[in-house]
Amino acid sequence: MSTITVTVNGKAHTSTVEPRTLLVHYLREHLNLTGTHIGCDTSQCGACVVHVDGKSIKACTVLAVQVDGASVTTIEGLAPAGELHPLQEGFWECHGLQCGYCTPGMIMAAADLLQQNPNPSDDEVRHGLEGNLCRCTGYHNIVRAVQYAAAKMRGDEVTA
Amino acid sequence: MIPAAFEYFAPGSVAEAIGLLEQHGDEAKLLAGGHSLLPALKLRLSQPGVLIDISRVAELHGIEAGDRLSIGAATTYAAIASDPAVLGGCAVLAECAGQIGDIQVRNRGTLGGALAHADPAADLPAVVLALDAAIAVQGPAGARSISADDMFVEMLTTALEPNEVVTRVTFPVLGAGEGASYAKLKHPASRYAIVGVAAYVRLHADGSVAAARVAVTGAGPRAERQHATESALVGSAGDAAAIAAAAELAGESMEYLGDIHASETYRRAMVKVYTRRALEQAVARARG
Numbered sequence: 088m089s090t091i092t093v094t095v096n097g098k099a100h101t102s103t104v105e106p107r108t109l110l111v112h113y114l115r116e117h118l119n120l121t122g123t124h125i126g127c128d129t130s131q132c133g134a135c136v137v138h139v140d141g142k143s144i145k146a147c148t149v150l151a152v153q154v155d156g157a158s159v160t161t162i163e164g165l166a167p168a169g170e171l172h173p174l175q176e177g178f179w180e181c182h183g184l185q186c187g188y189c190t191p192g193m194i195m196a197a198a199d200l201l202q203q204n205p206n207p208s209d210d211e212v213r214h215g216l217e218g219n220l221c222r223c224t225g226y227h228n229i230v231r232a233v234q235y236a237a238a239k240m241r242g243d244e245v246t247a
Numbered sequence: 248m249i250p251a252a253f254e255y256f257a258p259g260s261v262a263e264a265i266g267l268l269e270q271h272g273d274e275a276k277l278l279a280g281g282h283s284l285l286p287a288l289k290l291r292l293s294q295p296g297v298l299i300d301i302s303r304v305a306e307l308h309g310i311e312a313g314d315r316l317s318i319g320a321a322t323t324y325a326a327i328a329s330d331p332a333v334l335g336g337c338a339v340l341a342e343c344a345g346q347i348g349d350i351q352v353r354n355r356g357t358l359g360g361a362l363a364h365a366d367p368a369a370d371l372p373a374v375v376l377a378l379d380a381a382i383a384v385q386g387p388a389g390a391r392s393i394s395a396d397d398m399f400v401e402m403l404t405t406a407l408e409p410n411e412v413v414t415r416v417t418f419p420v421l422g423a424g425e426g427a428s429y430a431k432l433k434h435p436a437s438r439y440a441i442v443g444v445a446a447y448v449r450l451h452a453d454g455s456v457a458a459a460r461v462a463v464t465g466a467g468p469r470a471e472r473q474h475a476t477e478s479a480l481v482g483s484a485g486d487a488a489a490i491a492a493a494a495e496l497a498g499e500s501m502e503y504l505g506d507i508h509a510s511e512t513y514r515r516a517m518v519k520v521y522t523r524r525a526l527e528q529a530v531a532r533a534r535g
Contacts, residue, residue, distance in 0.1 A: 089255055106255030106298070107288075128248050129286060130352065131436060142325070142354045148285050149355065152255050153278075153300060199350065217438075218349025 091155040095120065096164025104151045111135045113151035114161060122162040122191050126220070133219030136192035137161045143199035145218070162191035165198060173236040174198055180247035183232030185223035193219050197233045205241055209234065250288035257300045261385050261412055264301050268410040269387055271297040277412065278302065279321055279360035282352055307359065307414060312336065316420060320359025320413040325350065327358060336420035339427035339445070343374045346431070348438050359413035362398065365405045365469065367504060368439035372399055372470035374429055376462035377445035380418045386411035402468035424450045424457075426533030430525035432465075432517050434508055440465030441509045442517040444497075446525035448485065450533045456485040461497065461522060466514040467504055473497045476522060485530045494523035 092101045095118060102117055114120045114137065123146055126134030130148040137146045138160040166172035174194045177183060184190045193216065200207065200215035207215065212233045213226070221229060239245045258264040268275055274296035278284055281302070287293040301307060307321035312332035327333055328345030347353055347361075347370055361371045362382060375382070375395045382393040387410050397406050407413070421427060431443040443465045449458040459480040464470040475496040483489035498518030505511035 105252065107250045107252055109249070109285075109289075112249070128289070130282060133349070133351065136351055143351050144354050145351045148282055150255070150281070150285070152257070153281070153302065155257075196351070215350065218351045 089152050089155075091152055093151070093154050093156075094158040096160060102151075106150065106152050108151045109147055110137070110139075110149040110151050110154055110159075111146035114146060114159070117151075120161050120163050124188055124191055126188065126192070131218075131220065132189070133192040133196055133216075134189055136195040136219065138195060138199060141199075141202070143196050160195075162195060165194065172198070173239040174201075174233065177232035177235035177239070178229070181228050181232040181235050183225065183229045185225050189219060189221045189223075193221065193229055197236070201233070201237055201240060205237060207233075207237060248289035250285070251291060251294040253288075253295055254297045255300065256297065257303065259304065261301070261304060261306055261414055264299050264304065264412055265385065265387055265410060267297070267299045268412070271299075273409075275299055277363070279357040279363075280323065280355040281360075282348070282356045283360065283364045283366060301412065302357065312420075314420065315417045316340075317415050317417045318358055319415055320362075321357050322359075324348075324353035324356045324358070324361075328353065337378070337418045337427075338421075339429055339447075340374055340378070340418055343370050343429040343445070346370070346433075346438075358416055362416065363405060363407060363413050365399050365403050366439075367402050367468050367470075368434075368441070368443075368465045369470075370429065370431065370440055370443050370464060373440075373443050373445035373462040373464035374427075375416065375418075376470055376472055377427060377447040377460045378418050379447075379460060380416050382413055383415040383417070384411045385414050390414070396472065399469045399471070404469075423535070424452070424533055426450075426529040426531065428525045428528035428532065430521045430528065432521060442466045442514055442521050444518065444521040444525040446522070446529040448480070448526070448529045448533050450485060450530070454485060454534065456480050456483050456489075456530075459493075459526075461526065463498060463501065463518050463522070466498065466518050467502045471501055473522065475499060476526075480526070485533075487527070490526045490530065491523055494519050494526060497522035 124134035126132035135146040276295040278300045308319040311317040324344040427447040447460045461473040479493040503511035
């Protein structure tokens with residue numbers, strides 16, 4: 088067993104884990120943060136995207152011991168309790184989801200994208216989300232949702 | 248999917264990592280970004296008893312610019328793709344690193360990991376060969392340098408000795424009259440190379456080709472230079488006809504892999520197409 092200290096959504100957790108514990112299992116099963124989903128489990132679908140030290144990664148392909156000392160943000164920590172992040176609001180307003188399974192990963196990937204590029208073209212949004220799969224085929228509205236959030240975060244007028 | 252149990256070590260230095268490798272022998276595997284190793288562990292294709300995580304060893308990080316670019320083995324693809332020194336001096340490397348997998352993969356995957364793993368469909372081995380990069384390694388017997396031409400031996404097999412660690416990779420800084428390109432037919436889901444071709448050319452002042460290096464990945468068991476194409480191009484005018492003729496010679500003496508994504512025949516045809524595209528762009532860039 089290994090002892091790790093990880094700051095998750097601003098709160099420090101010290102946990103004892105088996106070294107083989109994947110970060111996504113650590114978040115879901117040890118910390119009960121089930122907003123991070125397990126989809127393909129092969130680092131292709133992006134349902135498990137979280138941020139580690141501000142960068143988006145796929146939590147199914149990282150060991151919990153590898154984030155010892157790091158800061159992790161999950162979908163639960165994106166906005167203060169009771170509030171929606173502009174991306175969450177955008178997905179709501181633009182109908183950026185159908186079943187919702189891919190949504191947490193989409194939003195976390197999009198949050199990283201907008202950090203890097205606050206004013207992306209539609210093409211850049213699609214390219215930036217290439218690591219996230221939506222099997223309801225809802226990409227069009229996902230792009231609109233990200234653009235809604237980008238506009239709002241820039242302080243521009245927003246239209247759903 | 249959960250890997251089989253293993254012991255985990257996170258050494259603070261390369262020397263410590265080598266010590267752990269010597270101590271645990273065949274039981275041990277080095278872990279860097281983990282984006283090839285962890286999927287294999289989850290499928291239980293590999294069940295090492297010990298993982299030695301070198302991803303946070305400080306001396307394996309960082310990009311140093313000089314006569315050549317020296318890049319730490321644990322530097323991520325994303326860091327390479329966005330580095331000003333790489334973009335300025337060796338743009339093809341940034342271009343190649345910036346299109347691997349997706350951004351989440353690029354935030355974890357490392358240069359040294361990709362080269363040491365030598366996946367037949369990895370992108371960087373082709374660029375390393377075309378640019379004549381040098382791979383610095385450290386082991387129990389000390390440090391040595393492996394030339395790109397010697398590195399890739401067979402599928403998933405390199406010239407690394409069992410207890411050696413890739414520490415840095417050095418790339419040339421391209422100047423006037425030089426150009427390079429990476430052209431790739433990518434698998435649409437995994438974005439691995441079905442065929443990837445890296446090309447480098449140096450032109451004489453009159454525009455004719457002084458030197459060329461071309462390497463193919465994805466099509467066969469290992470990344471491989473294309474000597475017949477290179478020889479045909481050197482001394483030519485480097486025009487469309489010369490490039491097309493040289494590209495036709497690509498992949499003739501290679502071993503191929505066929506799978507559900509692309510047959511050997513298709514890959515053989517695409518090697519020629521992508522060699523032509525890579526060379527056209529490399530020459531165009533060399534002409535400025």
